[in-house]
Amino acid sequence: MSRDESWAANYGNEIRMSVSSSFIAPEHLNSSGCRIQYSESKGRGVYASREIQRDTVIEISPVLFFGKEEYDKYGKFTVLDHYTFKWKDGRMALALGLGSLFNHSNSPNVSYTLDPHTDSIRYRTVRNIDPDEELCIFYGHKLWFDPVDATVSVIDSELKDGWGGLSAAWNDYDDPGKLWNSDQNEIVDDHSLPFTMLKPPPEEEDLATVRTVLAWVVDVPESRKITTLLRWLKNSGLEDPSLGHLKRIRKQDGKTTLLLSVDPTPPELPVELELASPFQILVPSSAALTLTSLSLKATFWPTFYAPKRKGEVEHWSRGKVEWATEAMKVVETEALESQSENELPISAFMPASYGGGEDEKVAVARDTRTSNSHPLRHAVLNLIRRVADLEVDNSPSSENGSNYLLTGRSVFLSHEPCIMCSMALLHSRVKQIFYLNPMRRTGGCGGVTCLPTLQGVNHRFEVFVWKEVVSKLVINEALDA
Numbered sequence: 197m198s199r200d201e202s203w204a205a206n207y208g209n210e211i212r213m214s215v216s217s218s219f220i221a222p223e224h225l226n227s228s229g230c231r232i233q234y235s236e237s238k239g240r241g242v243y244a245s246r247e248i249q250r251d252t253v254i255e256i257s258p259v260l261f262f263g264k265e266e267y268d269k270y271g272k273f274t275v276l277d278h279y280t281f282k283w284k285d286g287r288m289a290l291a292l293g294l295g296s297l298f299n300h301s302n303s304p305n306v307s308y309t310l311d312p313h314t315d316s317i318r319y320r321t322v323r324n325i326d327p328d329e330e331l332c333i334f335y336g337h338k339l340w341f342d343p344v345d346a347t348v349s350v351i352d353s354e355l356k357d358g359w360g361g362l363s364a365a366w367n368d369y370d371d372p373g374k375l376w377n378s379d380q381n382e383i384v385d386d387h388s389l390p391f392t393m394l395k396p397p398p399e400e401e402d403l404a405t406v407r408t409v410l411a412w413v414v415d416v417p418e419s420r421k422i423t424t425l426l427r428w429l430k431n432s433g434l435e436d437p438s439l440g441h442l443k444r445i446r447k448q449d450g451k452t453t454l455l456l457s458v459d460p461t462p463p464e465l466p467v468e469l470e471l472a473s474p475f476q477i478l479v480p481s482s483a484a485l486t487l488t489s490l491s492l493k494a495t496f497w498p499t500f501y502a503p504k505r506k507g508e509v510e511h512w513s514r515g516k517v518e519w520a521t522e523a524m525k526v527v528e529t530e531a532l533e534s535q536s537e538n539e540l541p542i543s544a545f546m547p548a549s550y551g552g553g554e555d556e557k558v559a560v561a562r563d564t565r566t567s568n569s570h571p572l573r574h575a576v577l578n579l580i581r582r583v584a585d586l587e588v589d590n591s592p593s594s595e596n597g598s599n600y601l602l603t604g605r606s607v608f609l610s611h612e613p614c615i616m617c618s619m620a621l622l623h624s625r626v627k628q629i630f631y632l633n634p635m636r637r638t639g640g641c642g643g644v645t646c647l648p649t650l651q652g653v654n655h656r657f658e659v660f661v662w663k664e665v666v667s668k669l670v671i672n673e674a675l676d677a
């Protein structure tokens with residue numbers, strides 16, 4: 197555990213100096229049955245006053261924030277530096293309530309999650325708890341004190357276990373027993389998810405903000421030709437799923453116009469239909485979520501109305517969260533291995549979809565800029581190339597790159613992709629990405645910009661950010677991933 201991320205050195209020792217064995221615990225009992233108790237070896241700790249069921253949220257500790265500047269200037273030179281957690285956005289957070297009093301155990305019975313939505317830390321039991329049992333969390337492998345329940349002394353040792361110390365990233369979903377015994381279809385509440393979704397931009401509610409793309413269309417004066425043209429479109433492979441939010445035909449001022457494609461090159465229409473040349477117009481790049489937006493978008497091209505219920509969020513079942521967590525573990529392992537081979541610790545993984553077919557392609561790739569002496573061998577680009585190779589291997593008749601490579605797929609990344617890689621993901625029509633480490637200075641999915649939300653791009657994908665970064669994968673922030 198790095199000092200930045202968790203409890204800092206000496207905290208407990210100082211506490212113990214000020215908390216003697218004559219210490220009388222306050223009658224502090226929270227509504228989940230937790231109380232404070234003193235022990236000679238560990239100082240104060242949190243104990244169960246009664247039996248507590250597995251998977252119970254036993255404490256939600258609000259946190260007190262210190263701004264980065266304020267902390268760097270003053271906080272870190274005070275005792276506070278022994279208490280604080282590094283929050284994701286760089287601020288330092290002090291847990292109030294019981295949060296600061298959980299002791300460490302190598303086999304913790306409590307997991308915790310930093311929740312940026314409520315500015316709090318949630319503690320949850322990972323198994324059934326007996327009355328009077330101590331409730332402990334796992335601080336990590338790099339401790340600053342001699343833990344009383346340790347089997348080996350791990351004081352300040354650089355244990356390379358592949359997990360990089362305290363990793364709330366895996367905390368809640370890392371106990372297979374817990375998951376096997378629980379209902380895989382149970383919906384995980386939003387705050388307990390190990391990731392957060394980047395908010396899409398607000399819906400376009402005035403003409404200037406409607407996001408559009410250039411599309412090829414053709415006027416079809418004779419309606420009998422429309423059926424032939426539609427059939428031809430289907431067979432020609434020009435039908436583009438990214439235009440699924442638009443109606444195919446526009447009837448306006450007595451004229452019928454057919455939507456063809458968003459390819460840069462003009463489609464070659466069957467000559468026997470004797471149509472005029474296709475031409476390009478701007479069409480909305482996404483469906484309308486509100487009626488106002490619908491009427492605005494319709495001024496460009498007839499668009500489908502796909503309202504979202506207020507506050508609608510994707511529901512994540514326990515099984516699906518486990519699937520995502522497992523995928524992210526693959527990413528971390530790959531990145532760490534990459535690092536041990538003197539490459540950058542950057543990796544990308546496309547697992548089979550949750551509940552997807554057995555024949556789905558799976559691919560993993562690492563950054564190979566160093567070994568290839570090639571500036572473009574980013575993990576994402578390597579992954580996409582690998583998927584393209586698989587396409588070719590599996591279907592010799594298909595041309596490499598002729599189809600979108602990641603349509604409907606989820607990709608897991610150790611780092612936020614750079615702008616080039618974000619564009620490659622967009623162009624491959626990825627459905628969603630998850631990343632562990634944000635790249636504030638170079639990232640194209642939330643860092644310097646968020647490519648899938650920009651005006652003019654012709655595909656959107658969801659971006660999920662893991663709540664906890666994995667410290668061993670932190671790379672120079674000026675680098676692009």
Ligand SMILES: C[S@@+](CC[C@H](N)C(=O)[O-])C[C@H]1O[C@@H](n2cnc3c(N)ncnc32)[C@H](O)[C@@H]1O
Nearest residue numbers: 207208209211238239240297298299300343344
């Ligand atoms: C976050 S505080 C926990 C509350 C603390 N025991 C108190 O009295 O306030 C962390 C400190 O508790 C002590 N501690 C926690 N877990 C321990 C363990 N397993 N063995 C020994 N000391 C422990 C260490 O001194 C550590 O610096």
